Amino acid sequence: MNDFAIFMDWAEFAVRWLHVVTAIAWIGSSFYFIALDLGLRKAPDLAPGVSGEEWQVHGGGFYHIQKYMVAPDRMPDDLIWFKWESYSTWLSGFALLCLVYYLGADLYLVDPNVLDIPVWQAIGISVASLALGWILYDTICKSRFGDDNTRLMIGLYIILVAMAWGYTQVFSGRAALLHLGAFTATIMSANVFMIIIPNQTIVVADLKAGRVPDAKYGKIAKQRSTHNNYLTLPVVFLMLSNHYPLAFASEWNWLIASLVFLMGVTIRHWFNTHHARKGNPHWTWAATAVLFLIVMWLSTAPMFRPDPEAEAALPAGAQRFADAEGFAEVADIVTGRCSMCHAAEPVWDGIHYAPRGVHLETPAQIALMAREIYLQAGVSHAMPPANASFIEPQERARIVAWYRGAAG
Numbered sequence: 001m002n003d004f005a006i007f008m009d010w011a012e013f014a015v016r017w018l019h020v021v022t023a024i025a026w027i028g029s030s031f032y033f034i035a036l037d038l039g040l041r042k043a044p045d046l047a048p049g050v051s052g053e054e055w056q057v058h059g060g061g062f063y064h065i066q067k068y069m070v071a072p073d074r075m076p077d078d079l080i081w082f083k084w085e086s087y088s089t090w091l092s093g094f095a096l097l098c099l100v101y102y103l104g105a106d107l108y109l110v111d112p113n114v115l116d117i118p119v120w121q122a123i124g125i126s127v128a129s130l131a132l133g134w135i136l137y138d139t140i141c142k143s144r145f146g147d148d149n150t151r152l153m154i155g156l157y158i159i160l161v162a163m164a165w166g167y168t169q170v171f172s173g174r175a176a177l178l179h180l181g182a183f184t185a186t187i188m189s190a191n192v193f194m195i196i197i198p199n200q201t202i203v204v205a206d207l208k209a210g211r212v213p214d215a216k217y218g219k220i221a222k223q224r225s226t227h228n229n230y231l232t233l234p235v236v237f238l239m240l241s242n243h244y245p246l247a248f249a250s251e252w253n254w255l256i257a258s259l260v261f262l263m264g265v266t267i268r269h270w271f272n273t274h275h276a277r278k279g280n281p282h283w284t285w286a287a288t289a290v291l292f293l294i295v296m297w298l299s300t301a302p303m304f305r306p307d308p309e310a311e312a313a314l315p316a317g318a319q320r321f322a323d324a325e326g327f328a329e330v331a332d333i334v335t336g337r338c339s340m341c342h343a344a345e346p347v348w349d350g351i352h353y354a355p356r357g358v359h360l361e362t363p364a365q366i367a368l369m370a371r372e373i374y375l376q377a378g379v380s381h382a383m384p385p386a387n388a389s390f391i392e393p394q395e396r397a398r399i400v401a402w403y404r405g406a407a408g
Helices: 002-039 085-102 106-109 119-142 149-168 171-207 218-242 251-275 284-301 307-310 314-323 327-338 362-367 370-379 392-406
Strands: 049-059 060-070
Touching: 002 060, 002 085, 002 218, 002 251, 002 392, 049 362, 060 251, 060 370, 085 106, 106 171, 119 149, 119 171, 119 251, 149 218, 171 218, 171 251, 218 251, 251 362, 284 327, 284 370, 314 327, 314 370, 314 392, 327 362, 327 370, 327 392, 362 370, 370 392
Parallel strands: none
Antiparallel strands: 049 060
16 A cells, blocks of 8 residues: 555656657647648649648758648558547546546545535546537537637637636636646547548548548538647646646636637737748737736635635545544644645745645645655655755654555
8 A cells, every 4th residue: 555655656647748748749740730731832833632832841851742632633552640649648638637636536626615525426527527528519510600610719719718617616726727628628639539530531431432522521620620729728728737826726717717718819820820921910929918917917816715614524535644643743744844835825935825736734734635745755855845944854754654554
């Protein structure tokens, strides 16, 4: 059991690393092809069916790229598909969601101050929201409402704002923003898995059968690809938000997330316009800066404060650590060495909010964070940073003994 906590921490690290690597591959290829598509130029000597071409230089060589609007006359033998980047990103992300937020639901997913529900209900709501989000989005895109791209984008934004607010009414602030990112990322990956790749598969099958592919499949795939283009940057922000309490622990966290989606639009609009050689709309950077300043201002609203009554009822797992031998001594150590920063109102110079929103002022809070205290201040010496509060080796040893004794 003692080694299990260390194993799980490394498992989380490994899956997070995989998730970041696959996300870089997906976002990189996606942004590259968006820029390529927008930068294609017409030329009088293009082959039949070619809508544009572009010359590029990279890595000491030159590349001549051409795009067929529908498909070439015959299928090449070495066609490369870009799909596993998307699939791997979603699968690794969901695995990380399970490791951090489902297995650690008492700590990261459920907040009694927001909604006091059993863990199984919270996990059920989480999974159902991801699935229903895709169904709702896909249905709207395929409806008459989705025929107008501008109207569709506005409608989708309203849905995202509603989901941002809805998640904050169910989950902890940290989990709410993370789930909004997962909700959006699920739509993006499902666009690839359910629409873009199947449509391209139909085109390939038509070519192999000697039929002329219908241009509608490319048009539909293009619409979904455009949505992914504008949603990428907000998803990255939301996935990083769990490290920044100023984003997730503000009472206006849902509004902050809503404004981040607008910043994603303004930033991508500049790049898309630039790559299409239609100018450099620098006003988008001014708009982004204004939106970010509003986000900063909203983050200064009162942070969520723990409810002492809610803290009195600890989950069974945390209660075991509170009842374990040596807890009183460990609580004194943590309070003396850590609470000057990990408090509702930190007293350490330069620290204005508890790092990562972790409070360690009461026995209940300390018991709830037992595993993190063991890993950060017992097994490793990550906390306090640079041992700023001069925690002694003997004190670290007492933390280790307490945790291992309680864990069995």
